[in-house]
Structures are given as C-alpha cells and as structure tokens.
Amino acid sequence: MKYICSNCGYIYDPEVGDWEGGFDPGTEFEDLPDDWTCPICYVSKNMFDPLD
Amino acid sequence: MTFKERLSQGVVLFDGAMGTQIHALDPTDEEYQGKLGCSEILNITIPDKIQGIHRAYLEAGSDVIETNTFGSSTIVLAEYAIADQAREISRAGARLAREAADEFSTDARPRFVAGSVGPGTKLISLGQTTWAQMYESYREQIGGLLEGAADALILETCQDPLQIKCAMVAAEDEMTDQDRRVPIIVSFTVETTGTLLVGTEVQSILTTLEPYDLVAIGMNCATGPENMKAYVRQICETVHLPVIVQPNAGLPQNVGGQMVYTLEIDDYVKAMMSFVDDEGVGIVGGCCGTTPEFIRALADALGENHSIKKRNPVVEPGVSSLFSAQTLTQEPPPFYIGERTNTNGSKLFREALLSGDFDTMMDIARDQVTSGVHGLDVCVAYTGRDEVEDMTQTLRRMVTQVTLPLVIDSTEYPVLENALQMYGGRGIINSINLEDGEPRADKICRLAKRYGAALIALTIDETGMAREVDHKITVAKRIYDIAVNRHGLKPSDLIYDPLTFTLGSGDESMKDAGIKTLEGIRAVKDALPGVRTVLGLSNISFGLNPGSRKVLNSVFLSRAVEAGLDMAIVNLSHIVPLASLDPIEVDLAENLIYDRGEGNPLFKFIEYFEAKKGGGSEKDTGPKIEDLPLEERIPKKIIQGSKSKVEEWLHEAMDAGWTPIGIINELLIPAMKVVGDLFGDGRMQLPFVLQSAETMKYSVDILQPYMEKVDSQEQTTIVLGTVRGDVHDIGKNLVEIILSNNGYRVFNLGIKCEIETMIQKAQEVGAHAIGMSGLLVKSTVVMKDNLEELQRRGMDIPVLLGGAALTPGYVWDICGPLYRSPVVYCADAFEGLNAMSLIKEGKLEQFMSERAEKRAKKEAVRRTRPPEEVPPLVIRRDIAIPTPPFLGTKVIESVRLDEVYPYLTEEVLFRGRWGYRRGKLSKEEYVELIEGTVRPQFEELKARCKAEKLLNPTLVYGYWECQSEGDDVILYKPHTNEELSRFTFPRQPDPPHQCISDYFYSVESGKKDIFGQMIVTVGERAQKESEKLYEGNHYKDYLLFHGLSVETAEALTEYWHLQMRKELEITEEDGQGISDFVVQKYRGSRYSFGYPACPDLSGNRRMWELLSAERIGVSMSEEDQMYPEQSVSAFVVHHPQAKYFNS
Secondary structure, three states: EEEEEEOOOEEEOOOOEEEOOEEOOOOOHOOOOOOEEEEOOEHHHHHEEEEO | OOOHHHHHHOEEEOOOOOOHHHHHOOOOOOOOOOOOHHHHHHHHHHHHHHHHHHHHHHHHHEEEEEEEOOOOOOHHHHOOHHHHHHHHHHHHHHHHHHHHHHHOOOOOOOEEEEEEEEOOOOOOOOOOOHHHHHHHHHHHHHHHHHHHHOOEEEEEEEHHHHHHHHHHHHHHHHHHHHHOOOEEEEEOOOOOOEEEOOOOOOHHHHHHHOOOOOOEEEEOOOHHHHHHHHHHHHHHHOOOOOOEEEOOOEEEEEEEEEEEEEOOOHHHHHHHHHHHHHHHHOOOOOOOOHHHHHHHHHHHHOOOOOOOOOOOOOOOOEHHHHHHHHOOOOOOOOEEEEEEOOOOHHHHHHHHHOOOOOOHHHHHHHHHHHOOOEEEEOOOOOOOOOHHHHHHHHHHHHHHHHHOEEEEEEOOOHHHHHHHOOOOOOEEEEEEEEOOHHHHHHHHHHHHHHOOOOOEEEEEEOEEEEEHHHHHHHHHHHHHHHHHHHOOOOOOEEEEEEEOOOOOOOOHOOOOHHHHHHHHHHHHHHHHHOOOEEEEHHHOOOOOOHHHHHHHHHHHHHHHHHHOEEEEEEHHHHHOHHHHOHHHHHHHHHHHHHHOOOOOOHHHHHHHHHHHHHOOOOOOOOOOOOOHHHHHHHHHHHHOOOOOOOHHHHHHHHHHOOHHHHOOOOHHHHHHHHHHHHHOOOOOOOHHHHHHHHHHHHHHHHHHHOOOOOOHHHEEEEEEEEEOOOOOOOHHHHHHHHHHOOOOEEEEEEOOOHHHHHHHHHHHHHHOOOEOOOOOOHHHHHHHHHHHHHHHHOOOOOOEEEOOOOOOHHHHHHHHHHHHEEEEEOOHHHHHHHHHHHOOOOHHHHHHHHHHHHHOOOOOOOOOHHHHHOOOOOOOOOOOOOOOOOOOOEEEEOOHHHHHHHHHHHHHHHHHHHOOOOOOOOOOHHHHHHHHHHHHHHHHHHHHHHHOOOOEEEEEEEEEEEEEEHHHHHHHHOOOOEEEEEEOOOOOOOOOOOOOHHHHOOOOOOOOEEEEEEEEEOOOOHHHHHHHHHOOOHHHHHHHHHHHHHHHHHHHHHHHHHHHHOOOOOHHHHHOHHHHOOOOOOOEEOOOOEOOOOOOOOHHHHHHHHHHHHOOOOOOOOOOOOOOOOOEEEEEEOOOOOOOOOO
16 A cells, blocks of 8 residues: 655655665565655654555 | 527637737736736727737637626726726727627627626635625626627636625626626636635535526636546536636746746647537637637637537536535435524524624534534524624624535525525525515515525415415415416425424324325425425424434434435434334334324323433434533533633533632543544544644633642643754644643743753753754754753753654664663654653653663564665766756746645645644545545635735745856856855765765866756745744644645745746656655756755855845844745756755
C-alpha cells in the first residue's frame, strides 16, 4: 500500500521503493526501519498516512 | 427566428473573450475616464471600438455575441463611483451589440445578442451584501440590457447559487415591468476544487436551478476545456436543457506581470468538438484568453447547423443546501427531516432561542446531521418575539454551518420570504394549506415559484383539518390545481401531509385516525401522480410516555413507508428498526394503529409501557445529555468540544458543593485525558482536540475567580521555548494549549529563546521539565548545544524535545548521552503530555530505561543495497543556457489568490498542518471526514481569506548572470563582469561529493550561466491575524488559519517556480501537477537555505538584499529568518541534473 507524507506530500510507493535510502522496489512501508525518514523532507515514519 | 428556436436548429456558437480584446485596444486613461479596469465605461467613451470587437466575432462566425456589460451592475460600478450609470451603461452595451448583430443577421443565418450579467464583486452567501442591495443592483443592469434590446440574458461566471437566484428574481421583475420577456441562460464557474467558489457541488447547483424556466445551463471560466470534462459530462447527464460550455484558453500563466493563456487553437477546437459530438453540448464559446481566431476555427469545424447529439439525461428531483444535494426519493425510503431545530418540537431548542444561545441551537442542528437525517426543519416561532429577526439570526449561521438542505417552517409570509432570500440551495417551504382560503395559498405558491422551493401541503381547508380520506383528497386536489395549474409548479414540487392525529388521547372519534392517515398516503399518490407525501411522525403518539412513543412512532413509520410515505419529520434518535423491537410491543402498537384485537388497544398499550416505565427493548441510542447526572454531563461537553450550557452547569456544580479545583481535577482533566486517548487511538483529529481544549480553557476561565490561590508548586510545571535562531512556534503553541488544559503549569517563553533564559526561568518557578522546540534543521544542533550547557550548569530536570527535523534516533543516540537527566523525543503535543504525566508520577526514568532496552533489541537497518554503491556523478557540460526575460529584479504585486490556490497541496494542508490524519479511521470514515467536515471548512476559509484580504500574495524575483568558482557561485552585476555577490555552498563529504555550485558553468568555461531567485509572501496581515486568533484562545481557528496561510505561501512559491520555468523555457520535463512537483518531476529545481543541500541560513539574508525584498514588506530577523513567517525564499538552478541532496 502506498503511504503519503503529511508534511510534504511525497508518496512512498512500495513498487518503486526508495533508491536514495537503499530500499529496493518491493519493500513494503511497514518493513522500512523505524528511523527511516522521508527522502524529500526528512520527517519520520509516524508522519505518514496510508493511501488506499 | 427566436433565440429559443435557433437553439433547436443545431449547435450554437457564442463569442470569445471580451477582456482580452479590450486589452489589445489599449484604451487610454481618458477613454477609461480615469476608471482603470472598468471595461464597461468604454461602451460610452469608445463605442465604435467596442462595436468593432463585436463585429470581429460576428465575422469570425459567432451566432451569438455577448454584450460588454459583465460588471455594469450598481454594486460593481459603485467601486468606480458611477453606480448611478448602471442602467445607462448596460443599455449602451446592449445597443452596440444589437446594431452589430443586426448588420450581420440574415434569415438563413440569424445573429443574436446575449446580455452578459456577471456575479459582481460581493458574495451574498458570505454576507458581503444583502439580497435587497443585490436585487436593486441587478434590476438596473438587467433593465438596461432589456432596454437595449438584448435577445437573451446570460448570468455567467456564477460563484454563488444565492446570487443566481437573486439575479433571476430581479430579471423576472424587470421583465414584468418592461413587459418584455427574454430567455435566460445560467453559466456557473467550477473551480479546480470541483465546486463553486462558495463550496457548492455541481449536483447541488443543478438541483437548485432545476425549478427555474431557463433556456440553457452550463459552465464557463476558471480552466481550459480539459479540466472541465468531468463536470461537462455530469451536467449533460443530469439536465434536460441545452448545455453551454465556454472554457478559458487553458490555465492562466503570469508572464512578467501579464496574464497569458496558453491553449493552442487546434487543441481548443478538438476539445470543443468532443464536447459537442461525444457529450452532447449544444452551445459552445470561449472565455478568458480566446480570440476571434479561436471562434473562426471552431466555426469552420462546426460548419452549418451542426446537429446536437441526443442525450438521455436522468433528472431526479431533489433539494439542496449551499453545498450539497439530496434526492427527494431516498433509497430506502423515507427521506428523514430532523425535527429538533424547531421551537415547537424541542424544548431545548426553544429555550436556547429565548436565551440567545445560538451555540446550543447550532449544536442541536449538528447533532441531527450526525444522526443520519437528510434535511432539517427550521422553525423559530414564539409568541411575542420578532420571528423575522430570529429566523435571520438562526439561518445566517445555519446556511454555512450545516451541509444539509433545510425545510423553512413558518406560518408567516415575511419570515418565509426573508428566509428564502438567505438560502442559496433549494429549500422546502413548510407549509401551505387552505385554512385561510385560496388567496393565502396563492401567495405562498408564488413564493415557491419565485424562489424555486418545494412545498409541503397540509390537507386542511376552510372547514378545518381533513379527517376523512375523501376530504383529504378533495383538499389535496384543490391545492394541486392552484399550485400546478394556476402557478405553474410541478407535481414533483408538492409534498402532501395527510395529517397525523394522536392515538394517545383516548378520544373515541380518533380511533381510526392512524388508518385514515395511512389510507390518505395511498390515496393522494394514486389521485395525483408525481407528488410526494410526508408526515409529522411524532404527532401519532402525542401524550404517551417516552418509552411507548418510540415504539409507536417506529411501527407507524414502518407501515406508513409501506403505504408509500416518501418523507418524515422525525427525531431520528427516537426511531428504531422494526426488527429490533420485541414482537409483543410491535403487536400492541399495530393493534392501536389498526384499532383491532381484544379489549381497548389503547389501554393495553399504555398498561404495558407503564409497567416497563421508560424502558423499551430497542437498543438504546443513549440518553439525552441533559438527562445525565452532572458528573457525566460536564466531561461530555469537554469531549464534544461544545461550550453551550457549560457556564450554567459549572455554576450548578459549585452550587451542589463541588469546589472549583475539584471540578477541574475530577471532571475536566479526566475528560481531556479521554480526548488525548482518542487522539492517540487515531479516533479524534487534532482540530477536534483543539475544540475540546478551547472548551477546557473556557471552563477554567469561568472557574478561575472562584478558586483559592493554589500553591503553584503543587502543579507540575514546564518551561517552553523555541530555540535560538528559530521563529517557528505553532508546534510549541499547540503544546502549551494541550499541557495547560490538562492541568500543567506552562511558561511559554516564545521564540528565539536563549538557553540562559530557559535556565533562569526554570530555576525561578521550580520547573519540573524544560521543553525545546524548533522547526529548522539548524535548531537540532542548537538543542544539542543547549543540552551541553544544561549539563555544564548542573541542571537535572528532564528535557522534552520537539521539532520537524528531529528523529528518535538523533534524540536517543546523539542528544541523550550529553545530559544527566532524561531527554525525551516528543513527536507531538500528546507525547509531550504523556511525558509530563510520567514526570508527575515519578515514572519517567523507568519508562526511559524500558524504551532504551527496546531500542537495543531492534534489528539493525535492513538496507537492500549497500550505500557505497553510489554511482559517480558526471555532470553534463553541454546544457544550453536558458535566456531569462530580463536581468535584475521585478516585483509582482497582488497575485490573485485564485491563481495560487490551485497549487495548494491539500494532502499536506489537511493531514500535516491541520492534523486530520487517517489514524484508526476506516477508508470510508476518513473520506466522510474529509468531504463532510474538512473540505467545507477549507472552502469557506479560502473564500473568506480572499474576500477579507487576509492573504495577500506578493513576490519579488529575478535573474542574474553567474559562474561557479570552486564551491562558490558568483553573481554578476547585469551585463558586466563585475562581481555583485557570491554564495558559498557546502560540498558532500561522502560520494558523490555533490555541491550546488557544480551545476553552474564555471569561470574557466567562459560561459555565463543563469541564477534565479525569488522571495514570496502572503503578507503581514496573515501573521497578525494568526496572532490575534491565538491571543483570543480560538485554538482551532488559529490552527486552521495558520496552516492555510503557511501552505498558501508554499503554493505561491510552487506557482511562481512554474512561471520561472516557463520564462526560462525549461518546462519540457514537467510532471502533471503538485504531487509530481513535490518529488521534483521537473527541470530546474528550487532550493531554500536551511535545507540539507544548503543549510546555511545566512544565504537568506543575501537573497533578501539582492532582491530588495523590503519592497514587498518582508523583513529579516537577526537569525536570518523572514518576517512575516508566511514567506518563502528560494533560488532556482536550471541544470537538469540538479536535484535535492543531503550535504
């Protein structure tokens, strides 16, 4: 499921992953580590909402 | 051939923009008579030239030309001090068009004149003008157009349904006076939000317009044809009338201060032909940005008498509020009308009205909305009071606070008329009957027709209330004849109430009243096809005890629906589905209704429920709040965030022996804890939390004078501040609101707080904790320094840290070890509250060590690719340097909010700034929250900011020639090699060792590159307004307004960034919109100092100087931050490979 950053609007898409952070496509949001931050604005995971 | 006849011949072609053509004429000051911007005066001063524009369109092939009278109403012309010339100017405008049209008109190809009537500059639904004023204003404008021999009127660019109604009523009266009737077209504007400016959904405006005798309906302006598609389709599927569409030539772009529309003619024609051939649009034209060339191309494509595609629209009769619509037929039936906002139906409502307590009245309205009704019945009648005034005050609040359609309930004509003049949606008049004979019924039918309302009709005539079914039908038929045959209303406008009499009086003659009502429903619908029926349900059980009433009402409703009942006026919380009732009770009720069974059914019914006293087998939907004991009532008010009755109940509590401090500690604070729990659970969003906090503050303020001096040392205390160099305080202020309203003593030291100040205050007041907050990345470093200082000074109280740039990792691993006491990361105000609670109970240390253990057990970061595999960065050196339109700076004043609002990221505003997070809500619940609560709030706030000029977007921007030199970027004085200024950028210590300067051509290359900069602001008023709200303890309004103001500054930056990309002609990589721009799907990134790629804030000051931004009212603080807070500075790097990175 996609998740959206409530601080800057960036959308984490598991099918795309997060290249900069070192997470391949297929990585679900829940599996990202607790201290993963938004690649655009650097806020923490708890600022993300599910987008379904 | 008449205009109407022409419409049925084939597709009709209107003309294009008037404004653009006038602009091209470049009229002189004299020609404007000094009234720059008043296009309409040109009808008088340069009539030939204006006529020339009409001719150009006629030549291009327009069948219909619009007059140059968009703003020639009294209200608009008053802004130019020529209000009294409205009629004359309108007439002149119509005449010019008339002459031109007559010149071109032939039998085979007649040409027509449509009198243009604009929405004016004041929104009536927002109270910026009154019906009376607007009505007079339109009479003059429309009067002139009729006198000038217009063939039709087009009410266009409409933003507010109430304005449309006012214009239509004015038109009707003016046409009657002049004995000259012309057809009317209504064309509204759908903003990019999908609603009209005041928040009206498309279905709602269509429902509101449905009763009126128009000749065409459609939309114009705001966007190009592409963005209109969905709505055009919706309109074509839902209206019988011909549909008119006049788009802009795309979205406007501001190019160097000029509005430019960029849709290509070919694309325009393609889109319009698709509307015609695929959707069935019958009238086409163009709005802003279109020219005779556009019209000519479209005329060519259409040819002669292009046939109109047949449509099969489905029109469902309905009613509407200012915002949304409801169909009159509900599936499953019935349509529920809430009865509690009625002085005759609710003691609570009545008493609130008498004591002027509008808060309670609105609470009652809102309660019903959440109970699931489809509309509300509003009645404020009370002997001896001014009902018109009461209705005005009540409705004024209701129309913007309630999204449901209303039933206007009154026996007084002036009250009905006044109410309808305030109501933008389609309402229902309650009611009409023949008790006073036909003249009165005539009057009310006329009212219904004039204001497009539906009508509830009671079967009462001059001899009294009809009890027998035959009598009911006779009265019904008479009313039908008057309404439909005499006054031209439709059968679907009529809703018959065959009257409900109580079965609880024991009156023998009324035994079969229930049966007759049910029969009456069937009979009326049989005799008069197309009409609907309604009952005032509660009447059936009047006089019986509450428990039994629930049962009788529910059973009777069920049977009535079976008999064909369409609508019911009820208290929905007192209705239960039949299936959940005890069969014995259903039986008793039915025996009473159908007058059957052994013995006296009424006695049996009453007997049974006496024994069950106030009970009932149905699922209790909860007792009324007034019936709860005081200890439950007061906390409920906090949780609901409702202030009504609080003052009274607090005094009641004190009278009953509660001490003020007892009330606070045992009733109020636990209630706030529940609020916190609901928030933590994701069941309550932040703005609702703030409403609760406001109620808490309000309660504490009331209790304050009665409290003894409390030993302050007893209260757990915190000293709060935003750290040095940081001006952001909304987070900190939210913490103050939450902590202070949960019983903690808070000292808010404000922004840019030195650690010394915090230490001194903490020692002075014996604080139990220090709270540091800060938005900037830089502030996280300041916090670290502060902790070192606290350690050095031997301080030993815990520190709470909050800030957007903080992460748990940074706080635990970097900050924690620096200080002897716990350093707690708080993601939001409630985690701060939790921390304070632990401190109060002495459990913080334990909590922290448990947490530390959990963290240690956590697995290491599971990367799927080792970070060393970063490919080396090769920066292309063959990039063409864009040519800027100018070198130096330019101020762009007063950017229209309408241009900026579309760039708002709603997701960020709603979820991030306003705190409407998904939490534990289901997908449906969240959508409901957003559409039902948040979006109306959003629309209203946006409109208000625009109307009251609370936000004033202004900016200054510019381009400089530049070259890089190592890590520096040198800016040159225009057209010289003289250094004007330079920026030094940091280089990444790790691969690929990026630095912003690498993206510019170097001094060695010999090429001069381009550096763009901008500073934007929404103005000082925003900062002041924010502060005012906070000082006034309007927590929720503060949150909402502050959030919107900050996001509008961001939107303005996004918007202007796009302008600059267009000016530099580097938009080839642009994505589709905001969500793409967020992730930099474009060439030409913009950077702001303070962010990871260029963290040094002093760059801000340099930019501010280079742009001379004081010209737009922006000043710099010592710490290189801008005032007002709602300002953004950014520079633009055009190199395609320049993206964000962390240095």
